[in-house]
Amino acid sequence: MASSATDSAFVEFERVQKSYDGETLVVKDLNLSMPKGEFLTMLGPSGSGKTTCLMMLAGFETATHGDIRIGGVSINNIPPHKRGIGMVFQNYALFPHMTVAENLAFPLEVRKIGKSEREEKVQRALDMVQMGRFGGRRPAQLSGGQQQRIALARALVFQPELVLMDEPLGALDKQLREHMQFEITRLAHELGITTVYVTHDQTEALTMSDRVAVFDDGRIQQLAPPDQLYESPQNSFVAQFIGENNTLTGVVKEIGNGKCLVQLDGGDLIDAKPVNVKNVGDRTKVSIRPERVEINKDRLSPDAHTLKAEVLEFIYMGDIFRTRLRVAGHDDFVIKTRNAPDQVRLQPGTMIDIGWLPEDCHALDA
Amino acid sequence: MKLTKTLLATSALTLAAGAAFADAHMASDMTLVSWGGAYQASQTKAYSEPYMAANAGVNIVWDESSAEAVAKLRAMNESGNITWDLVDVEAADAIRLCDEGLAMEIDHDAMLAAGNDGSTASDDFGDSIISDCFIPQIVFSTTVGYRADMVGDNAPDSICAIFDTETYPGKRALNKRPLANMEWALLCDGVAKDDIYDVLATPEGQDQAFAKLDTIKNDVIWWSAAAETPQLLADGEIVMGSTYNGRLFSAIAEQGQPIGMLWDAQMLDFDGWVIPAGLPEDRLARVLDFVSYATDTQRLADQAAYISYGPARASSAPLVGNHAELGIPMAPHMPTDPNNSKNVFVTQYDFWADYRDDLDAKFQAWLAQ
Amino acid sequence: MTDATTDAGKLTTADGQSLKKSLHRALRRQKVRALMLIAPLLLFILLSFIAPIFDMLLRSVENDIVPDTIPRTIVALDDWDATSGETPGEEVFAAFYTDFAIAEEYKSHTRLGSRLNYELTGISSLFRSTGRKVGKFETESYTEQFTAADAAFADPAQWAAWMADDAVRAALPQTADAYDAWSKIVVDLNNDVPSEEDPADFVYTGLYNDLMAGASVASIPSVDVSGWEPVSLREQFIDANDGWADPAVWATIKTYGGDYTSGYFLNSVDMQLSGEGVTQRPEDERIYITLFVRTIILSIVITGSCILLGYPIAFLLANLPLRSANVLMILVLLPFWTSLLVRTSAWKVLLQNQGVINDILVWLHVIADDNRLELINNATGTIIAMTHILLPFMILPLYSVMKTISPSYVRAAKSMGANDWTAFWRVYFPNSVPGIGAGSILVFILSIGYYITPELVGGTKGVFISNRIAYHISSSLNWGLAAALGSILLILVLALYWLYDRIVGIDNVKLGG
Structure with missing residues (x-):
């Protein structure tokens, strides 16, 4: 055969x-x-x-x-x-x-x-x-x-x-x-x-x-x-279909070395890992898992880009905290934090800075 | 509870409406019951249309329920709500209705018109008054028609052709009840015509009749509706068959079918009116007026222009004219015409009233075997 | 409920009432409301279904026409021995004379004659012919002799006065009885006043009989009747019709003298009740057992052919895409929308000897021209036409059951290695059995009660018991027999239903979903 x-x-x-x-x-x-x-x-x-x-x-x-x-x-x-x-x-x-x-x-x-x-x-x-x-x-x-x-x-x-x-x-x-x-x-x-x-x-x-x-x-x-x-x-499609996911849209500004710089539609700049974007100027959707978003600036490298975020809602879910933020004009940005003794409970209305490791943020097709 | 109230009210209304509908018998309506078809049409033309023209206040309504008249009259009598005014029934049914007290007894001379020759109604109707409740209307006969093209030059002239399957091979249609068949069987088995009912009253005589019928049992299609025989003849299904003479007349004269009439040993029978027992005075007076008009000499003769059944009054016979549409003289097609009535049976109603159930049970058992 | 506490083993609510009672009260309101909702239908069914069936059951045993019409005769016949072979004595005829004279006034003697004629042929004409003569019996001579003996006997007012006197009534029982019946006739039928009318002959006959029996009353004129020439009522009746001399007639009257009778039911199973007890009818009158058996056999055959023809269609319907299924469904329902008579007549045209089917077969040289198939006017015709008519009643429940059989059953079977036939026979078919059950019950019960189609295409060998029921209802007016036959049919259907429940289980009947 x-x-x-x-x-x-x-x-x-x-x-x-x-x-x-x-x-x-x-x-x-x-x-x-x-x-x-x-x-x-x-x-x-x-x-x-x-x-x-x-x-x-x-x-x-x-x-x-x-x-x-x-x-x-x-x-x-x-x-x-x-x-x-x-x-x-x-x-x-x-x-x-x-x-x-x-x-x-x-x-x-x-x-x-x-x-x-x-x-x-x-x-x-x-x-x-x-x-x-x-x-x-x-x-x-x-x-x-x-x-x-x-x-x-x-x-x-x-x-x-x-x-x-x-x-x-x-x-x-x-x-x-x-x-x-x-x-x-x-x-x-x-x-x-x-x-x-x-x-x-x-x-x-x-x-x-x-x-x-x-x-x-x-x-x-x-x-x-x-x-x-x-x-x-x-x-x-896969990013959105599998697991929970935050999506921001923007344009590729720089690309190379397994990293890229994306300018979001609001003007902010973020770091991301290029997955299926190839050229500068490509429109992209960047996707970040809620649990990979960092709210503690100390844990990010000093040159990392951060975004301003306003806390909209705090939900206590037992093992984790789920917080809804307004980020770059999107008010459905969700982050998850572990319920640990030293974990802050974000109060609605406060302004915080958020960031992430570039490899956790995937620049995908628009 | 508003819903419930509404529901109750609705159902009450429905019942009331049903009752009202069943009772939708307007004061001016007079309900006549007949058989439908050409026969009822002849009654409409000869009786009810001229009557309504002369009596503007009366509206005649027809109901084609005569086939179930006996049962329905009994049901009406039991419920005490008689919606019929005048019912057309066969003589045998009239006797039964009279026996059951469901039909009103008639004083023929007092209630019906005298003949135009001056004879009293009872004399004019003569033997056709077979029951005290019966107002005779027509004479009809159960007779035999045959396919002229299937018998060749050898047209049958005796009723015994029915039993002669050698000369006339093929199926024959007979009525699915003992009446006429039993008489013909005995007649063709050699019993003298005058003795037939005496013989038929005995078990041996009944066996003799069944034995004769046995000889053609496999060649018979039994009918229960009179319209079947003309249809079977037209289709070529049967070579001959019994039915009412008016049915054969219309198949021959009106439809031009190749059918011949065998008048020998025709069974004369009567059809007429009965008035349901227990009608209120006003309705009774109205219906008596109508029935006296509808059964006078002229009206009975008029009816014969539409259908080949003979008027029950002797005095009507000379007035029978031509067919209303075909224009042919009707007299030669009447069962009472001298040429046709050379050999006639008059149905023995007393005999059949007594023996009907008994003979019918035997007949059905015989059929089922 | 939350406060339910146990008190001596019985649950009670917080306020100490029985929990059951309390619950019952709470539910009653709901029950009443539910009852109100079904009340219209319940009423309708009660009036249009239950009541007629009850009435039918009653009619099949009812016989009060005999004791109601001739009560005195029935009492008098008590002492007569039906097996003696002798005509009853004078006293029976005397009672019968009174009964008959009264019945003749009401015209109920003919109806009684018809009733008894079901049991003994000839009684009907016996009653009718005697009815015409009973008013002319020689008992008139009593009347004449009484009125001649004393003018008071000719005075209606005097009669009314006597009959209002309890002492007279007690002394002259027969007279009082006859007078009461007569005065009722006068009031009911003629709208007259008894005190102004001459009493009928049978009243004077009653008086004669009383006086002959030795009665004497001071308040009425004394008449010596012993010298009068007696009128033998026995001879009067036998003169009127010698049928009255036949002991069989009297045996029949005596046998059927009760308020209730088993006669109709016995007749329905080809038996009869005579003076000698219950016996089989003569062989040439046995018809009903044959018809019942035939009805059941033909109904089974019809049900079987409906299953054979309906199953593939229902299967196709259930498995076709909706649009094609709808078209096919219309074809299935088409017979529903055609009048029964039209359809049956169409079958006649197709099936008869010179009909379309035979013509085609002859043309195709399948059969010889002189050997045409007998497809109508026999059981074959009934089976063909009824199968056609009842087919939708098989297809519809089958279809709705098959619709609910998940296609994954057959797929599962196939995935486990069953070929098409095994998957069908072991998995699909057992699941469609409830549909077959429902369809069979419908078709069988409908066909067992059909009569129009068998009447038209069944000839003599293809008619059902229902045809005889229809005949007795509408034609012979023997409603008692029709009711008995109908009751037996009803019992038969219920018995078969019970049997089905025992064998297949009634929960295995599905009309759908």
């Missing part, structure tokens, strides 16, 4: 396009390659094409153009039931007319696995998700979290190499969701399964994944490990 990508590639998308109506492309030229055992999350707002990609991988949608390969074999013409992919659906899709055990036995049954082996595997899968006692129940008798576990167990019971998850935690409350996030990653890593996970929740994406593919407008905007994604966004 011809494999065009690297040897380690297990799942590959090559120049994949998808259109439903023949007029607009939902997925535009998608290229993606993931090694075995990776946990990859497709993150993006709704309509960005991430679910379509997942459905094409599962076989429920066909690619309009391009090639999708698993283990080097093109699966374009393989029907879904022969792809051997485990899948967890948004609403779990547990069969309401079967008991939990019957649900789990279903994939084994259609594979014509003997009864005793089937029962053993079902029990093992249930135990794996700590639902060993629930085999006789009907899905409707279970809570959302329990259903989620069963759906997970069902997708794993026939030991697929690849598991797809379509926003599986969307319907759970926050606490349960965090717990399940942990459970899923633990299982995925323990079992060494390759996982493609679709979500629109960026926290979920950051905490669970080996790599995250941020989708927008039918394209992958950035494909990177979570820390890179957060700390070095490739463009303003």
Whole structure:
């Protein structure tokens, strides 16, 4: 079998396009390659094409153009039931007319696995998700979290190499969701399964994944490990979509040496790291994470540019303080400070100076 | 609680409106009940239109419910709200209504016009007064029509052609009730005409009739609406079939279908008016005035210009003229015409009143077997 | 509630009242309001649905026309042995004479005759012919002899005075009874005053009977009636119609003399109640069991064909994009918008021997011209036409249930390795069963009560029990039998519903969402 990508590639998308109506492309030229055992999350707002990609991988949608390969074999013409992919659906899709055990036995049954082996595997899968006692129940008798576990167990019971998850935690409350996030990653890593996970929740994406593919407008905007994604966004969409973010607009004044000087629209000058600005005179959006803003002048280098800021609002949030400022004409500038014993609580109305390290401030496309 | 009040008021209003609507019987309206179709049209033209022209204060409204008249009259009688003034029914139904006390008894000589030849109403109507409650109107007959083009040169001239599937292969249509069929079966099984009802009253005689009908059971399409036979004849579905003579007349004369009439052993029957029992005085007086007018010698003869049913009065017969539209003389198409009435059965109402339920149960059981 | 305290194991509110009572009071207001909201519908259903059904059930056993019309006869018949094979004695005929003379005035004897004719053929004409003669019985001779014996007997005012005297009434019970009935007739029917009218013959007959029985009253003129030639009412009746000599007639009257009867129900299951008890009807009159069985079998077949034809359509509807689904839905609903008679007539044109379908088959040489298919006027016709008519009732619930089956079920099944058929059969189909259940109940119950279509296309082998019910309602006027048949049908439907609940579970019926 011809494999065009690297040897380690297990799942590959090559120049994949998808259109439903023949007029607009939902997925535009998608290229993606993931090694075995990776946990990859497709993150993006709704309509960005991430679910379509997942459905094409599962076989429920066909690619309009391009090639999708698993283990080097093109699966374009393989029907879904022969792809051997485990899948967890948004609403779990547990069969309401079967008991939990019957649900789990279903994939084994259609594979014509003997009864005793089937029962053993079902029990093992249930135990794996700590639902060993629930085999006789009907899905409707279970809570959302329990259903989620069963759906997970069902997708794993026939030991697929690849598991797809379509926003599986969307319907759970926050606490349960965090717990399940942990459970899923633990299982995925323990079992060494390759996982493609679709979500629109960026926290979920950051905490669970080996790599995250941020989708927008039918394209992958950035494909990177979570820390890179957060700390070095490739463009303003990613910067804004991932985490909280302050944006200021201006024009590049100087550029070079991995640094640039940006004149904000209000006239103030700031230092930034050029990410995708190249020339002096380019318009840019600069993005600074709230927790990287420094209000203590002593911690900044003496030649660093600072900005005047007026405190508008102080919000106590327990572990952190959240303060809203008016900066360079924007009154939605937010900073976060740690709730430490020596931390100042800024009073609304006071004027302060703020600044940051140049590498924390990314000059992105306008 | 304002909402509740409104709701209660609304529902009360709805009920009241429903009752009022059901009772929307204006004082000047007189409701006549008939069979619809060409027959009711003939009554409208011959009776109600001239009557309304002469009596400006009366407005005649028609209701086409005669087929359910017996049941509806009983329901009205039970609810005590009689909305009909005059009902056109078959003779057998008139007897039943009279037995049940649902129709008013008529003093024919006192309430109806004398014949134009001076005879009393009861003499003029003669045998057609089959019940004390019955005001006769027409004579009709259940008779047989056949496809002229399907019998070739060998047109049937005896009722027993129905049972002769060798000479006349093909389906035949018969009424889905015992009346007429039982008589014809016995007649064609060799029972003398005068003995037929005596034989039919015995279980053996009934078995004999069913045995005769058995010979053609698989060749029969049973009808329950009289319009079916002319339609089946027109479609070529059947070679012959029984129905009312007026239906055949209109298929032959008005629609030009290739159908021939077999008058042999026609079952003569009467149709006429009954007045519902329990009408208030004023409505009764009004309807008596109308019915006396509508059943006088001239009016009954007039009706025959629209439909080929014979007037029930002897004195009307000489006045029967031509068809109102076709212009052909109507007399030869009447069941009472001497050429047609060489061999006639007159329905034995007393017999059928007694044996109808019994024979009908047997007939239906026979059909179901 | 917050102040609820436990007092001797019973919860009470802060002011010491029972918590339950208090809660009940709080909820009552809501309940009353809810009741007010449904009151109009409740009233409507009560009047238009519950009451008629109750009335029907009552009619199926009601028989008071017999004891109401001939009460004296029923009492007199108590002593007569129906199995003796002998005509009842003179005293029964005497009671019957009074009853009959009264009934004749009210014209209710004919109605009674019709009623009893359901049980014994010929009674109707017996009653009608006798009704014409009962006024001319020779009992007139009593009247003449009494009035000749004393002028007081010819004086209506004198009669009224006697009959107002309790002592006279006690001494002359038959006379008083007859006089009361007669005076009621005079007032009710003729709007006259009894004290101004000559009493009828049956009153004088009553007086004769009383005096013959040895009664003597001081206040009325003494007449010796023992020498008078007795008029045998038995002979009078038998002269009028020799049917009265037949013990079977009297056995029927005695058997059906009660206020309630099981006769209609027995008739509905091809049985009869005669002097010898409950027996099967003669074989050539057994029809209803056949019809009930046929109705059920045909309804099942119709339901089955509706499932077979409706399921794929509903599946398509549920899985098509909305716009095309709407177009298809209009096609499905089209039969709803066409008159039943038009549709049925159209089936006639299509299905009959010389009809369109046969013509096409002959033209295609599928069948020979002399061997055309019998598609109408039999059970086949009923099945075809009814399936067509009832199909929407199957498709709609199926569709609305299928609409709620998430496509992810089938996807999940496929992702787990099930092929198309397995995914459908093991996952989709079981989830659509509630729709099949709802559709089947609808179609079955509707078809079990249909009568217009079977009447028009069913011939003799394709008619239902409802056709007989319609016949008895509108044509034979045997409402009691119709009510009994209808009640049995109702019980049958309820029983099947119960059975369905036991087997499938009624919560497994969904009309949608």
